[in-house]
Amino acid sequence: MRDITADWAFARYEAIRPRAPAATFSASSRRAAHLGEVAEQVDAFILDAFGVLNRGETAIPGAIDRMRELRDQGKRLIVLTNAASYTKAEAVEKYARLGFDFSAKEVISSRDVAFALLPPLPDGTIWAAAAAPEDRFDDSPVPLRRVQDDPRLFDSAGGFVLLSSTGWADAENERLIKALRDDPRPLIVANPDLVAPREDGLTLEPGHFAEAIAEATGLAPRFFGKPHRNAFDAALARLRGIPRSRIAMVGDTLHTDVLGGAAAGLKTVLITDHGLFRGRDVGPYITRSGIVPDWIVPTT
CATH class of the missing domain: 3.40.50.1000 (HAD superfamily/HAD-like)
Structure with missing residues (x-):
């Protein structure tokens, strides 16, 4: 029986990294308590779902209020998820059921990207x-x-x-x-x-x-979805007019969210307490991979 742990996943992500896009990273990460402390530095957030907004079918504590706070500050929000099982309507309904108020235009899944680019047979x-x-x-x-x-x-x-x-x-x-x-x-x-x-x-x-x-x-x-460019192109098309240096990709993984965001020229935020690295010190993983987020934040 395979032991599915963060260490196993990290090793597998490193093994397949040659197939990921190339990216450059900051020399070091800044620390913040939550996304509200990052908001002054950016005008828009591209948000992973699992580990950032929800864990399975449960909203992460404080995430719903944080999204409202960011909207009140005039920040643009896009959900960019690799969850490909839901139709657009089902995805929007799921987030609404959890308590979020994302519109259909603010939700992009890797399914959407793949279906838009399916080659002919x-x-x-x-x-x-x-x-x-x-x-x-x-x-x-x-x-x-x-x-x-x-x-x-x-x-x-x-x-x-x-x-x-x-x-x-x-x-x-x-x-x-x-x-x-x-x-x-x-x-x-x-x-x-x-x-x-x-x-x-x-x-x-x-x-x-x-x-x-x-x-x-x-x-x-x-591949369609993070960390690949096709997913970020779809998200950035919804944020035209905002410089990439003022857009933050927020996620719980180094190899999909942080690497993909950096490859697209975005700022990056690693959420540590609810996703892949829950209960772990992320420092050794950052050192081993060289994938350095701009901010390390425990919770959304």
Whole structure:
């Protein structure tokens, strides 16, 4: 049984780092108690969701009030999440259920980015998705079917999209590896995260399974979402007119949020108390990786 810990995830992120964008970082980090103490330095915040706004289905204490405080100060807010299982409407409804007031224009998921940029497939073929049983695809611009519902799609689909790891484990991944060895086809990864913080610990995410596929087949998946530039381009399109030096990417991971934000030319904030590094001293991880956030903040 795999022991899914922050140390394991950090080591895996370091191992796949050559596939991440190149970035430069500050020489050192400043400390702040919360995002309110960073607000004077920036005009807009791009916010990761898991570990920043919520942990699983629970809002992080104080995050709802902090978002209201930042709005009252005139700060622009964008949620940029790698959670790819929800449609836009479902994502907005989820945040509202948790107590946030984000509009549809303020929420961008890696799913949105991937669906907007899906390449065409050969005539007569469709995309097959690794997805949760309850996932809907009415927002997809092309026909899309859940591969777990029809295993024949492992052989007949024109390409594959990894949206969710719910209901997807090593057995399913091994079957996809065999199918792609026998017949190489496009693999789209709409959630590059290796792990995600939940109420009861870390869960494996689509990025983990995609990396295993890449290593086993030699295929090069196409990644949509942080830390890749396509996600940040989508967020920055909503913040035109604001200099990148006045925009902060806020997240709980070094290799997706901080590295991706720095590669996009943004300021970066690492939240430490609710996500990947919960209960740990982040200093050794920063030193080992060389990924240095502009601010280290315990809570949103």
